Amino acid sequence: MTVTVRLFASYAESLGKSEVEMSIRDGATVADVVRSITASSGTSRLPPSPLVAVNCVYATPETLLANGDEVAIIPPVAGG
Amino acid sequence: MTVTVRLFASYAESLGKSEVEMSIRDGATVADVVRSITASSGTSRLPPSPLVAVNCVYATPETLLANGDEVAIIPPVAGG
Amino acid sequence: MMRASIVRRAIDIAELAKEAASESCGATAVFVGTVRSTNDGKEVTGIDYTAYEQMAEKEMLGILREAAARYEIVGGIIEHRIGTLEIGDASIAVVVSHPHRGNAMDALRYVVDETKSRATIWKLEHYTDGSREWVGAGTPPP
Amino acid sequence: MMRASIVRRAIDIAELAKEAASESCGATAVFVGTVRSTNDGKEVTGIDYTAYEQMAEKEMLGILREAAARYEIVGGIIEHRIGTLEIGDASIAVVVSHPHRGNAMDALRYVVDETKSRATIWKLEHYTDGSREWVGAGTPPP
Numbered sequence: 001m002t003v004t005v006r007l008f009a010s011y012a013e014s015l016g017k018s019e020v021e022m023s024i025r026d027g028a029t030v031a032d033v034v035r036s037i038t039a040s041s042g043t044s045r046l047p048p049s050p051l052v053a054v055n056c057v058y059a060t061p062e063t064l065l066a067n068g069d070e071v072a073i074i075p076p077v078a079g080g
Numbered sequence: 081m082t083v084t085v086r087l088f089a090s091y092a093e094s095l096g097k098s099e100v101e102m103s104i105r106d107g108a109t110v111a112d113v114v115r116s117i118t119a120s121s122g123t124s125r126l127p128p129s130p131l132v133a134v135n136c137v138y139a140t141p142e143t144l145l146a147n148g149d150e151v152a153i154i155p156p157v158a159g160g
Numbered sequence: 161m162m163r164a165s166i167v168r169r170a171i172d173i174a175e176l177a178k179e180a181a182s183e184s185c186g187a188t189a190v191f192v193g194t195v196r197s198t199n200d201g202k203e204v205t206g207i208d209y210t211a212y213e214q215m216a217e218k219e220m221l222g223i224l225r226e227a228a229a230r231y232e233i234v235g236g237i238i239e240h241r242i243g244t245l246e247i248g249d250a251s252i253a254v255v256v257s258h259p260h261r262g263n264a265m266d267a268l269r270y271v272v273d274e275t276k277s278r279a280t281i282w283k284l285e286h287y288t289d290g291s292r293e294w295v296g297a298g299t300p301p302p
Numbered sequence: 303m304m305r306a307s308i309v310r311r312a313i314d315i316a317e318l319a320k321e322a323a324s325e326s327c328g329a330t331a332v333f334v335g336t337v338r339s340t341n342d343g344k345e346v347t348g349i350d351y352t353a354y355e356q357m358a359e360k361e362m363l364g365i366l367r368e369a370a371a372r373y374e375i376v377g378g379i380i381e382h383r384i385g386t387l388e389i390g391d392a393s394i395a396v397v398v399s400h401p402h403r404g405n406a407m408d409a410l411r412y413v414v415d416e417t418k419s420r421a422t423i424w425k426l427e428h429y430t431d432g433s434r435e436w437v438g439a440g441t442p443p444p
Contacts, residue, residue, distance in 0.1 A: 008354055009424035010424075056354075056356055073424075077423060077424065078423065079351075079382060079417060079418055079420035079423030079424070080421075087210065093294075146262065155170050157278065157280055157282065158214070158282050158294075158295040159238075159252065159281030160252050160403075161408070170444070172316070174316040174361060183338060183390055184340065186338035187337075188334040189332070189333050190334070191329070191407065197327070247325050260337060261415075268407065
């Protein structure tokens with residue numbers, strides 16, 4: 001199955017992209033996707049356990065993913 | 081000497097006027113002017129000791145008046 | 161930039177915000193008071209505002225200076241409209257600006273509350289039943 | 303009337319105040335955040351704002367609903383602009399309306415503070431020395 005990973009601000013800049021289509025195995029979690037993104041980019045700018053939202057709702061590292069999910073890795077916000 | 085007495089809002093309405101030129105004796109105080117206004121109008125709608133400003137500064141009943149002073153009798157305010 | 165004015169025309173909020181702004185200020189806080197359709201359970205048709213203008217402007221400018229001293233606001237404007245106002249008309253606008261949002265909002269509340277309780281302004285409310293009443297909300301300081 | 307929007311054009315404060323107003327509301331409180339010329343002692347030339355738009359709008363609308371529950375506001379609008387902004391440009395406007403001033407100003411502070419700390423929006427500040435920095439001001443809730 002496939003999920004869309006979205007990256008923003010400093011994370012998008014460090015990884016050189018803002019959106020990644022990623023194939024994952026059944027039973028994959030948020031933590032799996034974060035590890036995979038960090039490994040593939042070879043960057044250390046992502047914290048080990050960044051904030052993640054799945055379909056616009058904050059998730060935990062253990063949250064299970066489903067096909068078509070949008071997984072957003074959320075840097076510290078700074079609006080206003 | 082002469083002072084100008086100014087009345088506002090409900091006080092002006094009760095007394096039927098908003099401005100009165102008043103001749104006062106030397107040494108007259110705010111309390112004298114208030115008594116005189118109340119007596120001349122025969123109204124009881126002025127409190128016995130209303131707030132008074134002399135030349136736009138709050139005064140006490142004992143404040144001495146000078147020729148040309150503007151004596152304003154101030155109802156409870158309700159701006160905004 | 162501090163200004164306090166009694167006006168007899170509509171209040172233009174966007175103009176005031178522009179006037180109070182400055183490049184050093186990231187935060188502008190605005191309060192607009194409008195004539196509302198009910199007060200104390202009575203249906204209001206409009207309000208006549210009157211003022212002891214000279215003293216009200218002096219008092220309001222004093223309030224802005226107090227806010228500058230307490231909250232270090234950079235810009236502050238009060239406009240209070242007098243005359244006959246209808247439902248929805250703005251009677252008062254307060255605008256304050258500060259580099260940071262916390263102080264701007266603290267100062268806004270201070271200026272609005274003090275103006276309501278101290279400015280020499282009065283309102284005569286008119287009701288749908290044809291009656292009218294001088295509203296005696298605040299008590300000015302001695 | 304509650305609305306939360308990410309926009310790519312200038313924010314029109316007067317329009318927003320009109321939109322949030324209603325006849326039952328005597329008090330409208332407005333906050334406008336603008337790009338200021340210095341931040342943490344550095345000279346700013348401008349800010350690029352980006353957002354996770356869909357989530358930011360959802361979060362901001364949630365904040366307005368929380369404010370309605372806590373402070374009984376009748377109207378509430380948040381507009382946050384994204385894109386490249388210059389000094390003095392408004393990046394955010396919050397407008398809330400309530401029959402009374404105290405609640406309007408309490409709600410304003412709540413909505414502004416929560417939006418700053420929770421909306422999924424980021425800023426890249428540009429400085430006069432040519433450097434740039436992602437500003438990491440807040441921490442969103444888990």
